Amino acid sequence: MDKKRKFIIGVSIAIGLVILGGGALGFHYHSVKAEEKKQAEAQQAQTKKLQQTIQTYQKEVNAWYTDDKKEGLQKATTEKEITSMESKLKKLEGKEMSVDTAAKLNTLVMDVGYARSMLDAQTKVASLFDKSGALVENAQLESAEKAVNKLKEVKSVFVETQQKRLTEAKNQAKTIEEATNAVNTLYTNDKRETVQSNVTQANYTTAKTKVASIKQAKAKKMLSDALAKVETVLQKQKEVAQQQAEQAANTNDNQTTNDDNATSNGGNKTSSSYSQGSSNGSSNSQAGKSSSSSAKSGSKSSASSGKAKGSSGSSKSSGGNSKSNNGKSGYDNMKPGDRWTVEWEDKGVMESDAGRTWGYGTW
Template identity: 90%
Template sequence: MDKKRKFIIGVSMAIGLVILGGGALGFHYHSVKAEEKKQAEAQQAQTKKLQQTIQTYQKEVNAWYTDDKKEGLQKATTEKEITAMESKLKKLEGKEMSVETAAKLNTLVMDVGYARSMLDAQTKVASLFDGTGALVENAQLEAAEKAVNQLKETKPAFVKVQQKRLTEAKNQVKTIEEATKAVNALYTNNKRETVQSNVTQANYTTAKTKVGSIKQAKAKKTLSDALAKVETVLQKQKEVAQQQAEQAASTNDNQATNGNTASNGGNKTASSHSQAGSDSSNGSSSQAGKSSSSSAKSGSKSSASAGKSKSSSKASGGNSKSNNGKSGYDNMKPGDRWTVEWEDKGVMESDAGRTWGYGTW
């Protein structure tokens, strides 16, 4: 009896232990599920909070850009803002998140990175010009161009705008270089110490026009000062040339005056000689005319009696020949006479009433 009771009790105790053990296991299982649920809820809350943080940050970053495609930066965007955002994003590193949340965070990080690159390129390009749009001295054109080209594939519209400004900067550099070359050509070397001896007004004008196209104040002043020296040399050349021209003109006038004086003197002498000769000739001609006229009249009278035919009259005492075969005219003395054979030719048409003819002796 006692043995049986003991067994039963033993069995009962075993059953109790089994029952109690089963209850303990059930409680532990229930406790683990509750903790996992709590952790899951906490994880969800954290994920939701992270997503909200990323969304807030994304709105701030979107405001930096001029459009939804993020092809341009607002003028108000500053490096300070970008640096502050980069610090915030750094705190999110290592956090557990869903794939969807990680994708959104990656987009945010990329937008911040592009903003920094665009601001850097835009700042470098802007630094090439002063407030008036003129190229600054020692402009870092190569660095600016490199920064812009890094965005050529990802931000083509932004790059296009910046390249226009780069082109303007390059054109100004070219203008300064061409003007400098033109001015240096007026000097014997690039130090601009001595002006070329054969410098011309045309070359000076060309260089001056190129210098006038420069926008940069310092380069323009430097080259303008160099042109002033050339202008001084050209002015002196003009003055020398003008003096030489005046001297040449004065010399020509004096020569012309002396030549005219000599010519007038010669003309006067020639005129005097001509007048004298003319007077002498006129006297001889007049005398000869008178003699001819007398002879003509004498002949006319002689021939009139002969009926306008050949007639001969012999002067008394006149001989045509003399002894020793010499002509009688060789031995003529004053008062001697000679024989003239006259042939009358009639009345002259141009001189009414006068007759003419010829005679031999």
């Protein structure tokens, strides 16, 4: 009887061992299934959370743009916001996700990248102008244009807007360059130290018009100061020219007066000469007649048996009248053929020419 018990107990133990062994296997299988399910649920929760994060980020990025097509940036969009978003997206690298989630993340990354490029281009273009809209000194036109052209294929509307501002900046730069060249031509060199000796009012006016078109205050003042020096030189030239013109006018007036006086004096001299000539003619005629009378008296005196020296004789000719007529000499009214009376005083015989007498007469 005891042996049976032992066998039965042994069998029971064996059966118990078998039952316990089977229970252990069943528990292990059940535990593996539960872990996989737990991991799957955790994965699903992580994916959902990632999708929600991407969606939140996307909404934030969308707010940076002015429209749904993302063709323009809001003025409030800042460098700090973009940098912060780039840091958040970096933390999502290497995470497992579905294809759909990965596509959404890629869209977000592209929108952030475009926003940075647009902000960079927009900032560089804006830096070309001051608050008044004038081109700044040393404007970085080339750098701004390069930044804008990077977006030419993907953000055409944005690029068109920025190109308009670039064109304005280029035009202002051209105006400053042309005005500077125009002012420099008024000087002997680009340092603008000495004004050209042949500077003209026309060239000055052309340069001044170009300078007036400049919007940049600094360039405008610098070139205006240079023009002021030229204006001073032109003013001096004008004063000198005016003085020379006045002197020339005075010289011409004096010359005209002298010519008029010379003409007047020439007429008087001619009249005087004529009068003198007439007087001389009359005198010569009278002298000739006197000489003739003297000769006749001398002949008569010689023929009268040689009258003594110092004797006086008088000879009168008829038909002459030497008396004054109305305050004028009687000889002024004489005509050819008229005669006059000569009172001759004989002075004797000439020593050098024997036989001739000499004397003088009055009439």
